[in-house]
Amino acid sequence: MQTLTSPKATSQTHQDSFLVIENVTKSYPTPNGPYVVLDGINLTVSEGEFVCVIGHSGCGKTTLLDTVSGFRKPTSGEVRVQGKRITRPGPDRMVVFQNYALLPWKTAFENVYIAVNAVYPEKSRQEKTEIVREHLAMVGLEEAMHKKPGQLSGGMKQRVSIARALSIYPQVLILDEPFGALDAITREELQEELLQIWSKHRVTVMMITHDIDEALFLADRIVMMTNGPHAKIGEIMEIPFPRPRNRTQIMEDPQYYTLRNHALDFLFSRYALAH
Template sequence: MTSSRTFSSPLSSASPVAGLPLLCLQNVGKTYFTSAGPFVALENINLEVAAGEFVCIIGHSGCGKSTLINMVAGFSTPTSGSIALKGQPITSPGPDRMMVFQHYSLLPWLTAFENIYLVVDQVYPNKSRREKREIVQEHLELVGLAEAAHKRPKQLSGGMKQRVAIARALAVRPQVLLLDEPFGALDAITKEDLQDELLAIWRDHRCTVLMITHDIDEALYLSDRVVMMTNGPAAHIGEILTIPFERPRIRSRIMEMPEFYELRNRALDFLYRRFAHRED
């Protein structure tokens, strides 16, 4: 493990990985026009994410984290600025960006296999049925659910459902995997198990990951950089922490490192002193 103590500089958006960014957000803003007048959710978001990078976004409720990731997914569009993937503007959803939500979003009348097959069938219409089934089976095995392939969501635990959701997203080989608090509804033990599984999958496939979380420890353990958002309205990137821990990571070792607690205290200071959440 490296012992570097140069963690970040405020408002830095430069990627630590050499080369052109895969994902580029330039001066992104989002305003909602309501009956009470315009509401500025986000403003001046500038962020570059390199291919293969794992980036976590943290901030208080209402800071626009989900709004931001939904714009990257193409579910909504910026009011100002631009978001581009490999230099091409993002204007709609697409299989090059797959989302995993906190609440699984599985179709309850379909089995685990069928939930994944449905997406594979839509993205790869020219592949044979056999090829599609092989893709589904491969990704069920990837998340350790081969034996649960023919179970419906009501027969699966929360952790198993989220494994299906992750397998479904990865089955179409997205360039960017978008995770919106995917482990937020899970118990602590299951959450840690899935964090480790996610890291193993990411290490093997090296897709780019953009993840929202409220859990500081989770962000520090998983990511290459942690993007910390200021409070809304008109939220923006307040600071970015570059995480110095080498990979592969071993949780028990990282939790014993002074650098981990320095980073943790820095994030806590940002969230609970400099940008403490205040209810109106």
């Protein structure tokens, strides 16, 4: 934590349009005409940037990230990573799933190994084992390496899932509410770990969250979406806190509350859920 350098200073300058979401619209046909979930989303993310997406449930955040991961195709528009159009899922855009998506019959080690083995088939068994160990150690799971998911707590499972995602060195890391199911203390621990890992790996991150404080602590920019259907990007908020970030420090920063209130106002006044 103490010896981190800011990855942003170097990365943003040479790859400004690393990930481009261009005019993405997603609609589903229904008997009463198309149901439009996303309506013309435009977003450019630089290499190494940490972007959080917030919005109310059902506003299409997951759909948006699915077009980046490739699990869903946009009805119109396209998503490009380094100029290449995304057509299907791939390990260059690894996902940390909401409910971990670990294989319960495999140990933590094997769950990560299957990913490393799929992406680096040419490496020797020893090299692959080394990569797996390194990444499990990074999330503090050396001890529990040979346990199966059933024996791990929610936080540990999510650590395995993060280790699996990072072990294959993706260009983009996609996280769909990764810490939603965890208790407050574990959540804060994992947020800090994620930031450390992110600064080492220099991976571009897109993360969905419901938690404004989480987004303020983690993100370079927060993308706030309007309510669905026809969800759009309502506003993008730059988070100016210097890195490495310290939770207590940024919470003492007067800007923190300005930004926080701004986000709350967006979510609960301007785009409050109609009840």
